Amino acid sequence: MDSEYHLDDLIQALATPRGRSAIAVMRVSGPGCIEAIARVFSRPDVLKKSEGYRVHHGWILDENGGRVDEVLVTVFRVPSSYTGQESAEISCHGGPAVVDRLMELLRTIGFRDAAPGEFTFRAFSLGKMDLTRAEAVREIIDARTDRARALAVSRLAGSVKSVIDEVKDAVKHQAAVASLALDYPEDEAEPVPFDSELIRVSRDSLMNLIQTWRTGRLYRDGLKVTFAGPANAGKSSLFNLFLREERSIVTERPGTTRDWVEAWVSLDGIPLQLIDTAGLRRETDDPIEVEGIRRTRELLAGSDLVVAVADGTEGPAAAVALEREEMTVLSEGAGIAEDPSQTGDRLIRVWNKSDISPEAPEGWIPVSALTGTGFSELEEEIRSRALGGGAAPEADAPVIDSARQKDLLERAVSALDRFSDGVGLGENAPVDLLAEDLHEALDALGELTGTVTRTDVLNTLFSEFCVGK
Ligand SMILES: Nc1nc2c(ncn2[C@@H]2O[C@H](COP(=O)(O)OP(=O)(O)OP(=O)(O)O)[C@@H](O)[C@H]2O)c(=O)[nH]1
Ligand SMILES: [Mg+2]
Structure with missing residues (x-):
């Protein structure tokens, strides 16, 4: 590893997020780190003599003996620590000023800031874990x-x-x-x-x-699912139904959604990044809408799944038109039409407003964003496409x-x-x-x-x- 990763250096890092909080935890590791901390601790001997897994209350003192903060220091001795080295955790008050002052003080007594993952690197290097566990x-x-x-x-x-x-x-x-x-x-x-x-x-x-691997990545990165279709088809209504909240604006006027709206939801543990897009009205000359449609094209190119929403009230011709025209225009624009089989795999056809529409054509899932009918079928379709038709892994399966x-x-x-x-x-x-x-x-x-x-x-x-x- 590069020079940053010397195992004998005394390293320090804030283990909790920066910002205001009740408590912040500073982590330190390296041979002799307890001795070093003792030099700025109000009860140095207690720390020096401490066994592992003991917590000590006291004050961190600066160079002039002034109190920096009241803390708890948890001591870890070799080999019973995360890194396998002598280590300590200092729990202080969670203000940025406290943390900054403390880190600065520790730098003056020989600690350097840890590189990303350096504690785990030490754990790996000292045989506490293999690489699959480190990852x-x-x-x-x-x-x-x-x-x-x-x-x-x-x-x-x-x-x-x-x-x-x-x-x-x-x-x-x-x-x-x-x-x-x-x-x-x-x-x-x-x-x-x-x-x-x-x-x-x-x-x-x-x-x-x-x-x-495919499943493993799915659960880690999730899937990008984009709702697309003609204006007023109910894309935003469907999007809101997934979120169970009124996130995207819904009105009876076509062209309501101008920019795309994004949100994460969990579908049985699969993270889904849902994207509501501007409706496709190709005849529009409203510059805002035109730009919205251009963005929709870009989004489709980067989506794992595209939910094509048809307005069922317009009858079967709407479905044909959507597939023949809008989706084609979109996919061509997005450069995904070259491999039609792949596009087919990524496309889920939704026949929205089924509550007031004629029956859905073959291959379309009838859904009503208004009443919720057909919603679980749509969820099931997304889930099964995501898992490639397979079953979800057991929680303790090696993946x-x-x-x-x-x-x-x-x-x-x-x-x-x-x-x-x-x-x-x-x-x-x-x-x-x-x-x-x-x-x-x-x-x-x-x-x-x-x-x-x-x-x-x-x-x-x-x-x-x-x-x-
Ligand atoms: N009856 C009925 N009306 C619906 C359904 N879904 C949406 N609507 C209505 O259709 C209209 C348009 O809904 P939106 O969700 O805004 O449609 P959109 O596709 O996002 O429209 P744009 O953003 O303009 O492209 C609203 O008046 C909704 O209340 C449905 O399943 N049944
Ligand atoms: Mg909308």
């Missing part, structure tokens, strides 16, 4: 919904690591078989006794993990959401595939190459959990953390 810490902090949190917690508890460890054991075993055969090539006519079934099972469990992890799993799987192909050649199998394949798989898995590390990987990974974690 889970960030994912827990970033989780937007309870389900996302639960999945990250399961990774923190080691669900991914235990799958990987099992595979590693199997691969190591086969690697040992290979090196034995290479060291003692006694009977060249006999095929080396590899357990290809074991490798196949291992490969499958890695594949299963890879397949969870990956990091592209880094996915890439490494794929590297391991292709190495195992090459191995299996080679073993298929029987006594002609090139044992030296097979051994290399196994080591390639082990390297990838080692990099995944962090037993084999590359500096650049660590740098990117930990820089995504917030300071203080």
Whole structure:
């Protein structure tokens, strides 16, 4: 890692958000940090002699003995701390002036400000956690919904690591078989006794993990869902229904929504970023509306799902027109029409105002934003598109959401595939190459959990953390 990450430095960071609050927590870590804090604490001996997991009340004093703040200092001793090092947490009053003064004081006695993720980096470096768990810490902090949190917690508890460890054991075993055969090539006519079934099972469990990536990302980043359609179709009414509040303005006048409106909701734990857009009236020459429509096009290009809302009262022709004209115009403008199959996947057709409309045409979901009829069917459609038709994962299932992890799993799987192909050649199998394949798989898995590390990987990974974690 770069020079910022010396493990022996005394580091400090505010662990709670900046701003006014009842309490703020300053975190410090590094060999000798308790001694250092004792120099500015009103009861230095108590701190110096303290065991771990003890909380001490006192005052932080400045260079001249003046009181800075009344605090509680929690002491952590090696190895029972988050970082694995001697550490402390100072709980002070949560005002920005207090925090600034305290941090400044700590700088004068040898602490430097921690880099993002540096506490977790230390925990990783000192063997307190592997990389999948370190990543889970960030994912827990970033989780937007309870389900996302639960999945990250399961990774923190080691669900991914235990799958990987099992595979590693199997691969190591086969690697040992290979090196034995290479060291003692006694009977060249006999095929080396590899357990290809074991490798196949291992490969499958890695594949299963890879397949969870899409779901993992879904729960982490959520989906962008844009409501689009002709003016007055009821886009804003539908948007408000999802939010269960009157966020977007609804009137009987076409062209009510001029700019887009955005809000996050949770659909069974899937974070949805909903976007209400300006209605599509192509004949308009109102410059505000024209600009609104231009923005809608841009939004559609970046959406995961587009809910096309038709005004059912206009009859079946409205649906045809919407699909033939407005949506085409939009998707062309947004550059998403090149692959119609993809556009089709992303489009959900809603037949709004079903309370006062003729029956919905084939392929359209009848909904009434006014009465709520059909709303749960629409939710179900969004959910099933989001999950790609699959079921939602169990809360404690091993699910990956990091592209880094996915890439490494794929590297391991292709190495195992090459191995299996080679073993298929029987006594002609090139044992030296097979051994290399196994080591390639082990390297990838080692990099995944962090037993084999590359500096650049660590740098990117930990820089995504917030300071203080
Ligand atoms: N009967 C009935 N009226 C509805 C329904 N949904 C919306 N409306 C009415 O249709 C009118 C337009 O609704 P909006 O939600 O503002 O429509 P919009 O698509 O956002 O319109 P613009 O922002 O102008 O593009 C309002 O008078 C709503 O009360 C519905 O399901 N049934
Ligand atoms: Mg509107």
